[in-house]
Each structure stands twice: as structure tokens, then as C-alpha cells.
Amino acid sequence: xxxxxxxxxxxxxxxxxxxxxxxEIWESKWLTNNGKFHRQLEKELCDYLGVKYVSLFSNGTLAxxxxxxxxxxxxxxxxxPYSFVATSHALWWNNIKPVFSxxxxxxxxxxxxxxxxxxxxxxTAILAVHVYGNPCNTDRIKEIADTYGLKVIxxxxxxxxxxxKGVPVLNFGDLSVMSFHATKVYxxxxxxxxxxxxxxxxxxxxxxxxxxxxxETTVIAPGINAKMNEVQAAFGLLQLKYxxxxxxxxxxxxxxxxxxxxxxxxxxxxxxxxxVEHCYSYxxxxxxxxxxxxxxxxxxxxxKKINVYTRRYFYPLISxxxxxxxxxxxxxxxxxxAEKVTEEVLCxxxxxxxxxxxxxxxxxxxxxFGSGS
Ligand code: T4K
Numbered sequence: 433x434x435x436x437x438x439x440x441x442x443x444x445x446x447x448x449x450x451x452x453x454x455x456e457i458w459e460s461k462w463l464t465n466n467g468k469f470h471r472q473l474e475k476e477l478c479d480y481l482g483v484k485y486v487s488l489f490s491n492g493t494l495a496x497x498x499x500x501x502x503x504x505x506x507x508x509x510x511x512x513p514y515s516f517v518a519t520s521h522a523l524w525w526n527n528i529k530p531v532f533s534x535x536x537x538x539x540x541x542x543x544x545x546x547x548x549x550x551x552x553x554x555x556t557a558i559l560a561v562h563v564y565g566n567p568c569n570t571d572r573i574k575e576i577a578d579t580y581g582l583k584v585i586x587x588x589x590x591x592x593x594x595x596x597k598g599v600p601v602l603n604f605g606d607l608s609v610m611s612f613h614a615t616k617v618y619x620x621x622x623x624x625x626x627x628x629x630x631x632x633x634x635x636x637x638x639x640x641x642x643x644x645x646x647x648e649t650t651v652i653a654p655g656i657n658a659k660m661n662e663v664q665a666a667f668g669l670l671q672l673k674y675x676x677x678x679x680x681x682x683x684x685x686x687x688x689x690x691x692x693x694x695x696x697x698x699x700x701x702x703x704x705x706x707x708v709e710h711c712y713s714y715x716x717x718x719x720x721x722x723x724x725x726x727x728x729x730x731x732x733x734x735x736k737k738i739n740v741y742t743r744r745y746f747y748p749l750i751s752x753x754x755x756x757x758x759x760x761x762x763x764x765x766x767x768x769x770a771e772k773v774t775e776e777v778l779c780x781x782x783x784x785x786x787x788x789x790x791x792x793x794x795x796x797x798x799x800x801f802g803s804g805s
Pocket of ligand 1: 438439440441442491492493494515516518519561587589590610611612613614615623624741743745
């Protein structure tokens, strides 16, 4: 491959259409702070996603930080080690202790059956992630949360428009947090959102992302500045027109990978799940060294030699980073499923404009590496 191929590439709408939005921003001189496009995007996203309230943010990390503040979470929170660091960082920044719990092999999300053992008198919430957009076992997590009086926050940063049996996954839990970063299925350059289910909570979140202002001279909470600006919101409105097409293209690429990876010994992947409408945000494969004959890092390095830059999402586990590894719940051997998966995972490129000949080259290489030559 002459050009570098990355794990993802942002979808871009036609520039001339974006320029029309920019002209309006230039004329109005309204750049941020709940502008016209911001209000319109919140409304259109509610309709598209099938949720009651969307509060836009400048990025997903600030949305996570604010979600924890909005629910007044303190003490300890049970969370997954198998995610992007921002998930646990949001707890640290709120002075909350992350308590890691193992994941389940089928979805790579928090294993509900292991959550109860991690609950202590200080536990106030569960922060779960729908990793790669695969839905958590939300029914079981709700049962546990209700039994112990815990709040549930879903990090839905990989989850755009995902439904389970027709129900948007964003409707589960007390709050869900989204990311609209450049690397996501739907992007606003950078961006994010909190999804909530009642008006009072929407008001609280909106206050918190705007320094806590409840009026020109009234500040009722120590808020932050996490507002999405008009340039991002306008881009988001335009992106929404093309997102179905982008997801359809991703689905075709996903199916192509699944079809052609079948039968390569030692390489497994996560197929579509029954009853789930996916968004195909990532395409992770898992290299079992014993069966494949090479380890994951070998494949990662060899693909780089043909200009294919895969990513090891999520290696290392969050619990293995210096900031977290001193925690009791992070001790080696405590989360065998996550510890195995993090050594085997490799995310292959997936994005709407990915060339099928590139996919053929990647699969061809995997077949060659696996045959031991
Ligand atoms: N929770 C979860 C579960 C998350 O996955 C994330 C973010 C968050 C919370 C926090 O949301 P944000 O605050 O980010 O909204 C990337 C993204 O920066 C990050 O948003 C994402 N998760 C994470 C999984 O991946 P990196 O360090 O791998 O990004 P980077 O810059 O290496 O990009 C990956 C590849 O994408 C590049 O090799 C090339 C391509 N790329 C990237 C950018 C930025 C482009 O083609 N164009 C671009 O503009 O973290």
C-alpha cells in the first residue's frame, strides 16, 4: 500500500454544503453559548437517536466528567478496565475511586455476575461501557443497581444509533455519554453529549456545562465550560444527513471482513449479535498465539510494514496504567478475561471509504502470517 491506512478515517460531508452553514455563522456572529445550530442539533439528535433529551458537549470526556457531577456521584464506582482511559479518568478527576471488575467474553463489557462482589458500603454507581458499540447486559445491570441503590452511567462513546430489539441502547441507565470525536462513527470534529430522560436533569446538565449559571448573575453550582460551539454543531447537522449512508457502508465492510476471515485458525472476531442494530464502529480481531502461530504484536508490526496502522484498542487495560495499578482491584490475575483479551486484540481498519482491495491485502497477510511463512 502506498498511502498509509489508519484504523479509522473521519467521514467528511461535502465542503460546499458546510460553507453555507459557515456563512450563516459569519453573518449572525453567534459563535457559541446555546446558539441556533446548537439548539437545532440537540433537537435533531433526539429525533434521530430516539431519546428524550440530548445535551451537547465540546467532547466526550467533559461529558463524562459532568455526568458524574450531575448525579452527584461520590465514593467508589464499579467500572470496566477494558475501555479508553477517559472512562476511568473521569472518575479520578471527580475524586471518585474506580473499582475495576472483569468483563464477559461474549460482549467484552462488564460482567454483571461479577459486579456484586465488587460492591462495598462506599459504592454509589456503576460506570459501564458499551465497548465497540456492543450493548451491555442492561437488564441485569439495572437489577443489581436497583437492589443496591446504585446509579448507572453508560459510556456510550462507541454507540451511535445502536438498538436492542428496536429500543435505543441510549435509553438505558440514568445517563448515557456519547463522543463525537473525529474517530467516531458520527463526528463533529470533537464533540460529545449526555443523554437523559427528564427535563429537570437536562436543566441541571445544561447549567453544569455552562459554569453553573442559572441566570445572568446567579451561579448555583460549580460548573465547568464544556459547551459545543456553533461551528461544531453546524457540522453535526450536516453529518446527520449522511450518517445512515456511512453506517450502511461500515456494515458492508464489517460483513466482508467476517466472510473472509472465516477459517483462519487462531483469528476470531465479534459477529453481529442477535436482535442488535449495530453501528460498526470498530472491527476487533483476536489473535490466539497458540493456534495462529504468531502473537498479536507480530501481526501489528508486520501490518505496519505494508503501511497499515491497526490499533490495539484496548491495550494495556486501564487498570495496568501507572495511575491505576496501585488499586487493589487492579492487581494482576483479578480480571482473567480482560487480561487475556487485551493481549490478543487488534482493531483492523473500518471506515466508510475504506477500499476493499486494502481489506483483501490485510486478510491476505493474516493468511500468510498464520501459515507460519
Ligand atoms: N470513552 C470511550 C469509550 C472512548 O473511546 C473515548 C474516546 C472517550 C470516552 C472520550 O471521548 P472524547 O473525549 O475523545 O470525545 C482515539 C480518540 O482520540 C478518542 O476519542 C477515542 N475514544 C479513542 C478510542 O481513540 P487515539 O489516541 O487512538 O487517537 P489517534 O489520534 O491516534 O487517532 C486514531 C487514528 O485515526 C489515527 O491513526 C488516524 C485517524 N485519524 C485521527 C484523527 C484525530 C484521522 O484520520 N483524522 C483525525 O482527525 O484516541
